[in-house]
Amino acid sequence: MPDTHRLTTRTAWGYLFAVLLLGGCAVGDRGDVSARPAAPASATPSLTPHSNLSTYRSTRAHSETALPVRLRIPAIDVDTGLESLGLASDQSIEVPTEPGVAGWWERGPRPGQVGPAVILGHVDSKAGPAVFFRLDRLERGDEVLVDRADGSTARFVVTGQGTYRKVAFPSDLVYYPTLDPELRLVTCGGPYDQAAGTYTENLVVFAAQAS
Amino acid sequence: MFAWARPHPLARSKIAVVAVTASVAFATTTACSSSPDADDGGQPAPPTADAASHDRAGHAVAAEAPSAVELRAQLEQLLGQHAILTVRLTRARLRGDADLAQSADGALSKNTADIGALIEAAYGAQAAESFEQGWFNHVTSLFNYARGVADDDATVTSVARRQLDDYVNELSQYFDEATNQVASAAVVEDELRMHVDHLLEQVDAYAAKDYEGAFQLERETYAHMFPLGKALAAAIVTGEGADLPAEFESPAAELQSQLGMTLGEHAELAVDAMRSGITGLPDFPAAAGALDQNTTELTGMIESVFGAESAGSFQQLWSDHIDAFVAYTQALAGKDEGAQEAAEGRLTGFNSDFAQFLSTATQGRLETAALADAFVMHEEMLLKQINEYAAADYATAHQVSYEAYQHMFALADQAATAIGETVAAGSPKGGAQTGDGGMATAIAGG
Numbered sequence: 001m002p003d004t005h006r007l008t009t010r011t012a013w014g015y016l017f018a019v020l021l022l023g024g025c026a027v028g029d030r031g032d033v034s035a036r037p038a039a040p041a042s043a044t045p046s047l048t049p050h051s052n053l054s055t056y057r058s059t060r061a062h063s064e065t066a067l068p069v070r071l072r073i074p075a076i077d078v079d080t081g082l083e084s085l086g087l088a089s090d091q092s093i094e095v096p097t098e099p100g101v102a103g104w105w106e107r108g109p110r111p112g113q114v115g116p117a118v119i120l121g122h123v124d125s126k127a128g129p130a131v132f133f134r135l136d137r138l139e140r141g142d143e144v145l146v147d148r149a150d151g152s153t154a155r156f157v158v159t160g161q162g163t164y165r166k167v168a169f170p171s172d173l174v175y176y177p178t179l180d181p182e183l184r185l186v187t188c189g190g191p192y193d194q195a196a197g198t199y200t201e202n203l204v205v206f207a208a209q210a211s
Numbered sequence: 212m213f214a215w216a217r218p219h220p221l222a223r224s225k226i227a228v229v230a231v232t233a234s235v236a237f238a239t240t241t242a243c244s245s246s247p248d249a250d251d252g253g254q255p256a257p258p259t260a261d262a263a264s265h266d267r268a269g270h271a272v273a274a275e276a277p278s279a280v281e282l283r284a285q286l287e288q289l290l291g292q293h294a295i296l297t298v299r300l301t302r303a304r305l306r307g308d309a310d311l312a313q314s315a316d317g318a319l320s321k322n323t324a325d326i327g328a329l330i331e332a333a334y335g336a337q338a339a340e341s342f343e344q345g346w347f348n349h350v351t352s353l354f355n356y357a358r359g360v361a362d363d364d365a366t367v368t369s370v371a372r373r374q375l376d377d378y379v380n381e382l383s384q385y386f387d388e389a390t391n392q393v394a395s396a397a398v399v400e401d402e403l404r405m406h407v408d409h410l411l412e413q414v415d416a417y418a419a420k421d422y423e424g425a426f427q428l429e430r431e432t433y434a435h436m437f438p439l440g441k442a443l444a445a446a447i448v449t450g451e452g453a454d455l456p457a458e459f460e461s462p463a464a465e466l467q468s469q470l471g472m473t474l475g476e477h478a479e480l481a482v483d484a485m486r487s488g489i490t491g492l493p494d495f496p497a498a499a500g501a502l503d504q505n506t507t508e509l510t511g512m513i514e515s516v517f518g519a520e521s522a523g524s525f526q527q528l529w530s531d532h533i534d535a536f537v538a539y540t541q542a543l544a545g546k547d548e549g550a551q552e553a554a555e556g557r558l559t560g561f562n563s564d565f566a567q568f569l570s571t572a573t574q575g576r577l578e579t580a581a582l583a584d585a586f587v588m589h590e591e592m593l594l595k596q597i598n599e600y601a602a603a604d605y606a607t608a609h610q611v612s613y614e615a616y617q618h619m620f621a622l623a624d625q626a627a628t629a630i631g632e633t634v635a636a637g638s639p640k641g642g643a644q645t646g647d648g649g650m651a652t653a654i655a656g657g
Contacts (some may be wrong), residue, residue: 047601050495053488056537058530059503064511064519080288089327093639099647107637108515114508114516120643133650154338161561166642175638176631177516179469179508188646199654202642 014076065110066150071102073185076134076190078102079123085120095120099130108175111146112154112209116182117148118174123188123199132187135202144207146185156183156207161169163189163201166200181209229557257494259464276332279459287440287468288620289326290473292412293611294432295323295479299413301357312354314605319350333447344558349375353410360418375407405435422497430476437472461629471623472629473512477505478593478619481533482612485540485597492542499537506530511647516630517572528568531559536593545600555594558613562586574636576629585622592618628652 083103086092096103102121109115121132138144143154153164164170174184183206190201231634238387265629296319323346331339352371359367380400409432414607437638441460448455458464480502487495506529516523541551566582592615647653 046491047489047544048491049489049541050493052456052489052496052499053537053541053544056488056534057497058499058533059506060530062507062522062526064514087639091640095645096644101501105639110515113515114511120645123646123654124648126647128649128650130646134353134643141622148319164642169642171635171640172356173636175634177466177512178462178468178636180472181514186643186645188643189602192646192648192651192654194648198644199651202645204605 006134012141017160026203050080065113066152068104068111068117068119068146068154069149070147070149073138073142074145075139076137078131078134080131081122081184082119093118093120095130096122099127102131105175110148110150111156111183112181114150114179114181115177116175116184117146118184119185123203132185134189135185135205136189138185138205143210144185154181154183155210156181157210158205161203161205163203165190165201166198167200169202170204172199173206183207183209219300225652255348257285262484279328279444279453280464282329282333282447283331283441283444283459283464284468284471284620284624285325286444287437288471288617289322289329290436290440290443291433291472291475292479292616293319293322293326294436295408295429295616297353298413298429298432299483300354301410302417304354304357304363305414305418307361309604310603313429314609316354317510317606320347321613323347343504347377353407356411358425360414364639372411375411379405399443403438406439409435417494420493422494424498425494426497426501430504431480432474433476437468441468455496466631467627470512470627471620473505473509474619474623475616478503478589478615479612480505481593482596483538484614485593486608487602488537489540489544489597489601502533506533513572516634519564520602521568521572524568528561528565532543532558532565536559539594540597543597555590558590560585562590569629573626573629573633576632577625583619585625589615589622 004211012158030203041203068082070081078195080102083096083098084102084106085096086106087156088094093105098192099122102119104111105120109117111117111119121135122130122191123132123135124130138158138161140160142158144158146154146156148154162170162173185205187203188199188201189203190199192199276282296315300312302314303309324344326346327339327343330342338573352375356368356371357377358368359365359371407556409428413425415429415430416422417649445455445459448459480498484495484498484502486492487498498606506526509529510522510526513525517525535554538557539551539554542548542554562583566577566579569582570577572580592611595606596611596615599605599611
């Protein structure tokens with residue numbers, strides 16, 4: 001699970017005790033910072049509305065985020081186009097048709113929108129390495145770039161990664177809505193089950209939009 | 212004697228050291244809290260040692276310790292409210308509005324008591340009382356910074372700033388030593404400084420008539436309190452020797468937190484805009500702009516979950532309801548009862564339409580009738596607070612807006628659950644088949 005906490009437990013304890021002590025007299029004389037608001041002397045406010053009040057209209061402007069078209073991950077030399085992925089007949093997620101091309105879950109957020117955008121790539125084909133073969137080498141802070149159809153680029157930084165058994169895939173960690181723009185990169189990992197013809201695990205890399 | 216009722220078993224001695232120091236600090240306050248340059252007479256007396264054992268009747272003392280998830284939610288909510296109310300207190304002082312400052316201070320006192328109730332549930336009454344004293348005094352320092360700025364009194368501002376700065380530095384170092392570096396002084400200092408700096412900077416910006424900057428800082432300091440509340444809740448729970456339950460930071464809990472933060476901010480910024488608008492304050496355009504930013508963020512969330520078409524419908528409805536509140540405010544200022552009724556009619560239409568929109572979007576997981584009732588309550592509280600504000604009953608206005616803020620979190624909890632379930636129902640099932648085994652040996656070997 002990614003560690004995206006801005007504050008740590010240590011920080012919280014520090015804050016708690018700090019605010020306890022903020023009120024104290026730890027530094028010198030604080031006699032000159034003791035006044036709080038005076039008791040009110042009743043008065044009716046002047047109801048002279050702001051001149052803009054009558055013309056104010058709440059915003060209706062909302063620009064749609066462009067579709068993702070390309071994924072670049074410099075740290076592992078990934079530079080690929082993007083397919084659009086939907087649901088397979090068994091309700092699992094579709095996978096890219098080409099081992100060298102990644103795919104974006106089109107029913108989820110677009111990269112750069114609030115919420116977790118999900119991009120899949122194969123780790124290998126029968127013939128050899130595929131586009132996400134080195135995904136597990138990504139480290140916290142590595143940059144992930146998603147180019148969009150309007151020429152803009154959404155920039156993310158890796159915050160963590162996790163490996164999960166496919167039979168217990170953490171759908172909530174991958175797909176559950178958030179109010180921050182985030183990115184999930186998914187591929188296969190773990191042992192290969194020759195009988196079933198599948199890897200038994202998925203590797204998920206978590207990234208957050210760069211500030 | 213200050214004592215932690217149930218200290219962290221591994222840090223008992225360290226916490227005791229800190230706690231005793233806090234107690235001493237508060238006691239010392241009583242000896243050095245004279246006010247040679249205080250405002251006009253009539254202000255509440257500064258805290259004293261006796262005040263540390265004052266009657267806590269009326270405080271929202273928790274009957275039992277909340278769960279970890281509840282503690283997180285309540286701390287986030289209350290700390291966010293603390294930031295907003297402190298901003299209002301300091302701005303009222305900058306404008307020289309003693310009535311408003313007094314009532315904002317009253318709301319802050321209730322907020323402090325509510326936070327104190329959570330501390331009491333964790334550590335007992337004495338710890339809570341010490342907490343409340345400390346919290347009260349740090350607000351006092353911030354208030355007096357605003358006073359110094361308003362009065363162009365460099366001595367007052369420099370003393371307030373220096374003391375806050377010294378507190379941050381010394382307490383960070385102290386805690387680092389008291390915990391044998393368990394709590395990094397650097398991290399503590401960063402978070403403390405950010406909190407204080409946000410609030411001081413927004414005072415400076417507001418005084419310089421940089422209202423847009425002031426509202427941006429208000430939004431930042433509000434948002435900063437939520438991860439702080441989460442971390443504090445985690446520390447309280449784990450400090451008791453318990454593990455955090457998985458649901459403490461589950462995706463569902465995160466969505467509830469974020470949606471609560473955004474809807475709570477909507478209510479507070481709407482209050483700001485209505486109050487500024489009706490009294491013609493020059494910060495009205497900035498308040499309205501901040502409210503627009505909040506609307507844009509909510510619209511973005513709807514788009515990411517339900518698509519662009521739904522986002523367009525949402526924004527139209529949402530913006531209509533904000534406009535109706537503003538229209539009501541305009542009518543109230545002009546004592547135009549007909550226009551007030553017309554605005555209320557628009558809000559009634561919104562309540563029904565928006566309830567239907569959300570119920571449909573969540574595939575019936577949110578019931579239309581219940582939603583409509585919740586929106587009616589939201590409407591009534593925002594209208595009542597501006598009515599009371601216009602009548603100069605600031606205490607009631609603050610009481611109602613206090614409740615309006617909290618009401619949004621109850622709504623957010625229900626909405627987040629329904630939205631999450633709707634998304635989950637349409638999400639892929641199971642893992643992804645993204646490998647054909649050609650490199651299995653290399654992958655398995657790492």
